[in-house]
Amino acid sequence: MATIETTYRDALRLALTEAMREDDSVILIGEEVGVYGGAYGVTKAMIEEFGAHRVIDTPISEPAIVGAAVGAAMTGLRPVAELMYVDFVGMTMDQLANQAAKIRYMFGGQIGVPMVLRTQGGTGRSAGAQHSQSLEGYVMHTPGLRLAMPATVADAYHLLRQAMRQPDPVVFIEHKGLYTMKGEVDPDAPPAEWGRAAVLREGADLVIVSYSRQVHYALAAAERLASEGVEAAVVDLRTLNPLDFDTIRPMVEAAGRAMVVSEGVMTSGVAAELAARITEECFDFLEDPVLRVAGEDIPISVSPLLETNSVPTPDLIVDTVRKIGLGAAA
Amino acid sequence: MATSMTAPRPNTRLYDFYREMRRVRTFEERVGELFVRGQSAGSMLHLSIGEESAAVGVGAAMQAGDTFTTHHRGHGIFLARGAEPDRMMAEIAGKESGYCGGKGGSMHIADMSLGHLGANAIVGGGIPAVVGAGLSARNLGTGTVSVAFFGDGATGQGILYESLNMAALWQLPCLFVCINNQYGMGTRIDRATANPNLHERAAAFGLSARTVDGLSVEDVADAAEEMIADARAGRPGFLAIDCYRFFGHARKDKSPYRADGEEAAGRQKDPVSAARTKLIVSGLASVEALDALDKEIDAEMDGAIDFAVAGTEPPMAAMFRDVYAPGEPEPEPVSARLSRVLARD
Numbered sequence: 001m002a003t004i005e006t007t008y009r010d011a012l013r014l015a016l017t018e019a020m021r022e023d024d025s026v027i028l029i030g031e032e033v034g035v036y037g038g039a040y041g042v043t044k045a046m047i048e049e050f051g052a053h054r055v056i057d058t059p060i061s062e063p064a065i066v067g068a069a070v071g072a073a074m075t076g077l078r079p080v081a082e083l084m085y086v087d088f089v090g091m092t093m094d095q096l097a098n099q100a101a102k103i104r105y106m107f108g109g110q111i112g113v114p115m116v117l118r119t120q121g122g123t124g125r126s127a128g129a130q131h132s133q134s135l136e137g138y139v140m141h142t143p144g145l146r147l148a149m150p151a152t153v154a155d156a157y158h159l160l161r162q163a164m165r166q167p168d169p170v171v172f173i174e175h176k177g178l179y180t181m182k183g184e185v186d187p188d189a190p191p192a193e194w195g196r197a198a199v200l201r202e203g204a205d206l207v208i209v210s211y212s213r214q215v216h217y218a219l220a221a222a223e224r225l226a227s228e229g230v231e232a233a234v235v236d237l238r239t240l241n242p243l244d245f246d247t248i249r250p251m252v253e254a255a256g257r258a259m260v261v262s263e264g265v266m267t268s269g270v271a272a273e274l275a276a277r278i279t280e281e282c283f284d285f286l287e288d289p290v291l292r293v294a295g296e297d298i299p300i301s302v303s304p305l306l307e308t309n310s311v312p313t314p315d316l317i318v319d320t321v322r323k324i325g326l327g328a329a330a
Numbered sequence: 331m332a333t334s335m336t337a338p339r340p341n342t343r344l345y346d347f348y349r350e351m352r353r354v355r356t357f358e359e360r361v362g363e364l365f366v367r368g369q370s371a372g373s374m375l376h377l378s379i380g381e382e383s384a385a386v387g388v389g390a391a392m393q394a395g396d397t398f399t400t401h402h403r404g405h406g407i408f409l410a411r412g413a414e415p416d417r418m419m420a421e422i423a424g425k426e427s428g429y430c431g432g433k434g435g436s437m438h439i440a441d442m443s444l445g446h447l448g449a450n451a452i453v454g455g456g457i458p459a460v461v462g463a464g465l466s467a468r469n470l471g472t473g474t475v476s477v478a479f480f481g482d483g484a485t486g487q488g489i490l491y492e493s494l495n496m497a498a499l500w501q502l503p504c505l506f507v508c509i510n511n512q513y514g515m516g517t518r519i520d521r522a523t524a525n526p527n528l529h530e531r532a533a534a535f536g537l538s539a540r541t542v543d544g545l546s547v548e549d550v551a552d553a554a555e556e557m558i559a560d561a562r563a564g565r566p567g568f569l570a571i572d573c574y575r576f577f578g579h580a581r582k583d584k585s586p587y588r589a590d591g592e593e594a595a596g597r598q599k600d601p602v603s604a605a606r607t608k609l610i611v612s613g614l615a616s617v618e619a620l621d622a623l624d625k626e627i628d629a630e631m632d633g634a635i636d637f638a639v640a641g642t643e644p645p646m647a648a649m650f651r652d653v654y655a656p657g658e659p660e661p662e663p664v665s666a667r668l669s670r671v672l673a674r675d
Contacts (some may be wrong), residue, residue: 024469053468053469059496063489064461066461067457067462067492070458071447071463072466073398074462075463075466075476076466077469078431078464079465092453098451098455099452106434108652111440143661263389302471
């Protein structure tokens with residue numbers, strides 16, 4: 001297969017479909033993954049090819065969906081469980097954090113839990129406070145869980161394929177605002193290494209570290225900043241666990257300035273962790289405090305105006321850079 | 331174990347059940363000695379004394395390859411499924427020679443080779459794993475059954491009902507075994523539910539469900555054999571076993587919440603002494619033969635304590651191991667990270 005143009009959604013489906021064709025032990029399990037085809041259409045028609053024993057529609061029982069995936073993963077299957085919204089992760093937290101994440105360690109390395117929990121989060125559909133959150137911080141806070149958050153069509157395919165080959169549980173958080181995004185992917189091309197960040201734009205003045213949809217906002221902001229004479233690099237982390245600090249460190253040391261951009265809320269969030277690490281590891285090179293641009297510490301509103309401004313926007317990123325004396329205001 | 335020279339060894343099912351129940355009881359009685367011998371690990375100890383028929387009766391009905399999860403009071407179940415007392419005791423004491431290298435302990439003991447998918451310290455936490463194991467058995471055609479063991483306390487957890495529903499819906503080879511020892515920690519079952527007929531709940535989901543009296547290990551085993559055969563054929567079940575928790579919730583709990591005389595009465599429901607009495611009265615075994623057996627078991631469990639005490643703690647290097655799979659980078663220790671970031675060129 002050569003390079004194809006497709007959508008984030010279809011790239012995800014391609015990854016799942018190819019994995020299921022290659023390996024009979026791969027199953028999908030979750031609410032509406034089968035007959036309905038997934039709440040966002042990712043698994044559309046897959047039940048027709050693979051049957052109801054491999055594309056398993058469940059009752060609305062998130063804890064047991066994850067718990068069953070844990071048990072299946074321990075006994076020979078490769079489950080890809082789906083949590084329709086990441087907002088429901090609290091329902092599953094025992095199975096995820098106390099079971100999946102700890103089984104290898106508690107049992108002295110006897111066995112792992114090779115499962116993927118696919119879910120999606122983020123704002124953009126006026127879905128309200130319980131269907132719009134970015135809860136990756138909960139996952140990143142739990143040792144034992146891998147965490148992947150694709151920003152591009154190519155990563156929707158390749159990161160998901162890689163996630164399904166991991167020996168440890170992976171939480172794979174898609175962004176609901178990206179499903180219809182178009183892009184290119186070559187399924188046969190060797191993918192970027194799992195756990196390695198991607199430098200999507202070089203820039204000598206500032207390094208913007210982000211992931212998921214905010215990568216696109218950071219790129220848009222960097223374009224505008226360039227017109228103001230500021231060269232901002234943009235790094236897409238791709239996975240938050242593993243976290244690729246080796247890519248970030250020399251870039252920040254060279255630029256002397258760093259910004260982290262995350263849709264998750266500010267306090268005790270992913271952005272806080274990234275900012276702390278950059279500060280610790282690059283302290284001697286920093287000319288300004290690490291800029292933390294993150295979700296406001298509030299619930300998400302249905303009002304599109306309030307919703308849009310509850311999380312970072314390209315405007316906010318640009319304005320923040322100006323506040324340290326770079327760009328138009330300088 | 332040395333063979334007794336003084337009495338012939340009876341070859342009956344009840345004798346085997348008695349032996350296994352007596353092993354469970356003695357193991358549990360010995361566990362407390364870890365503290366006496368200065369082994370402070372394993373502060374969370376939950377004994378299954380009084381519940382031996384559930385472990386042994388159901389355990390005997392399972393087959394090689396069958397899998398199971400247990401609650402936090404699961405020593406007896408693991409023993410009944412073939413665990414070595416030495417390695418169990420060492421694990422409880424947090425020693426490297428234990429089943430999980432000393433990282434799991436009493437509440438997180440597991441052994442994949444014996445089908446033990448893990449004990450659990452979250453009430454109900456291990457139940458849905460058997461649904462997943464049932465899916466594996468179905469999809470991979472292994473012919474195995476997966477059994478969830480839990481206490482009456484878990485009937486207050488929603489995850490149980492989600493799991494029962496899925497197992498019934500998909501006709502998975504699962505058996506749910508509720509060991510009803512009448513207490514969720516200090517709360518007696520009649521203070522936790524208006525309907526203590528627990529099997530009725532499972533029946534409502536479409537599982538075959540029943541309650542047996544745990545006083546008779548034979549009755550438990552008969553029920554379990556039938557229900558496991560059904561489960562293997564895709565008819566999952568729920569078996570409640572009535573028994574009585576002889577002691578407190580955990581080591582230091584002296585059960586002040588139990589009325590005077592309740593424990594004495596409850597301890598009359600003793601499956602081990604019931605089996606012993608029946609063996610003797612029915613002429614299946616002599617007192618001498620049973621005494622000799624008891625001595626052998628005492629020696630076996632004393633040996634387990636010695637093995638645990640003699641063991642060493644896991645090395646510090648094990649601390650960062652097994653968070654992720656072998657070959658993956660281990661998490662960086664805090665001290666190493668600080669030394670690195672604070673180093674000035």
